[in-house]
Amino acid sequence: MLIKIAWRNIWRNKIRSLVVIIALALGLWAGTFTSGFYKGMMDQRINDVIESEMSHFQVHDTNFREELLAKYYMEGAPDIIEKIESDENVLATSGRVISTAMMGSANKNGGAKLIGIDPDHEKAVTNLDTKIVDGAYFEGVKRNPILISQKMAESFKLKLRSKVILTVQDLSGEIVASSFRVVGIYKSGNGMLDEVNAYVNRDDLQSIMNLDQDQYHEIAVLINSHDLAEPTAKKVQEMYPTLEVKAWLDLATGMRYMVEAGDTFAYFIVGIILVALLFSVINTMLMAVMERTREIGMLMAVGLNRRKVFLMIMMETLFLSMIGGPLGLLIAYLFIQSTGSSGIDLGAIGETYNELGFSAVVRPQLDLQSYINISVMIFIMAMIAALFPALKALRLNPSEAIRKI
């Protein structure tokens, strides 16, 4: 009977209840969708970091990442790769030779980061081969081919088969130069990387820099799960304590912070919205209790004990919240599913995001656990919102309440 009374009570003032329900639904839709949007953006960024930039973890000489000098290579790198590949979780590896360079075209000179790769191994680790927008992935130019970004091509006014002069420091610190020819133009979707990264054959770069065939600066490793990146990197680190082994979270600047913050962001946004809605629900329920002072007094007079009065008001508040909350979640779910598959093109703003390494087309997504957690947050909010009006009702004195008009 109490449930029946509580349920019917919320429909006594339909407009007021509907306003609260709609406010809850819209607030939660907005909060949940924003969280899904941010999560989608972050997940795309993480995938880009792993698939296009870092892979799951990398191995270097301990000084290399800081100084980027040719002399900080890893001796016997193919043996290290063989040992790493013996781990069942490892899917592919790519040994790289890396150097900062001065790149010169007929129109411009500028800095670049030269990455010497084995094209076949590289495409097993990153998706560079899928990012070609003009030309081919190391096909069509026999001697010293170079893959440059679209951004570089525009900046240096280069076309396919254009000649570029690359000047690097060799192993002994001498400045050496060599000419390369553009074999392909790529666009990775990360504006910052596109500004500097150019890819050449590892053998070519080793030859210019006077490095031996088994001397690499970097080994990039792809494994079968994002979650196993850190434990597997740790295992490799234990095998090679004199080298530096770092997982993608620590390789990409600010990535660890971004991922950790991303996890709490969803709850932070929803939390702020729920706090605002909390006051709306409290206000509505307080009005409902104040309007029914006399009725509640009567209920207490005829024998409804305080525990049951408290329960009744709690239930009314919960009903209100638990209609609006799940409704908002449902709308958010449908919206996230719909935009998650079609993607949201950020248009002009997207270019700015792109410069920062984020995709211009965001595919919102939110996992089941997040929906469950948000539902729990709604329930907790409803319980807190219910407390104040219910306590107010409890403080009523039946004889005084009945006299109120």
Add this chain to the structure above:
Amino acid sequence: MNYVIETNQVSKIYDGVVPVKAVDEVDLNIENGEFTAIVGPSGSGKTTLLNMVGGLDRPTSGSIKVNGQELAGMSENDMIDFRLKHIGFVFQSYNLIPVLTAKENTEFIMLMQNIDRATRNERVEKLLTEVGLEDKMNSRPSQLSGGQQQRVAVARALASKPDFVLADEPTANLDSKSTENLLDIMARLNKEEGVTFVFSTHDQRVIDRARRVVTLVDGKISSDERR
């Protein structure tokens, strides 16, 4: 003699800038089956006395016993439970639960007492028939006239089979016809089923039907007339 209500030197003083003595050392004993009207002008202490007898308010001094049980020592929760089991209330403004039908309003008290469904249904039907509302069982208060609502309130008050019914100005909001009708019902229940009624009223029609009239003036009993 065993009284259903016994008040002994009951007083109630409301604190304020000037303390007000609403009820002043009242001794009143009511027997089972009585049909008593407590009368007096506004502010004479009728409602305060009824509230104290009904356990809705506590006296400043003196003692109140209901069926021999002292109310003074009871906790707030015990008092609510005691009211549920022993006292029926009829209020001036009916005070039905607006979201429940006449049947549900009457049944509500029995639900609080955990009475089984079959007994509830049987008793609700009997009570609403007795007050002449057998065809209004599924109507909500907003669909009933004032007189009909007050009759539902009487049925609700009797649903828990209380020791007595306290009715505070039950006819104050009713027209003549509804008043007569309600008084007929209550008089019949008193006569045929021995239900004890205690009213507070200044309605002459109620006073005329009462078999005992206790008059309060300035919180004191000025007369106690049995007819």
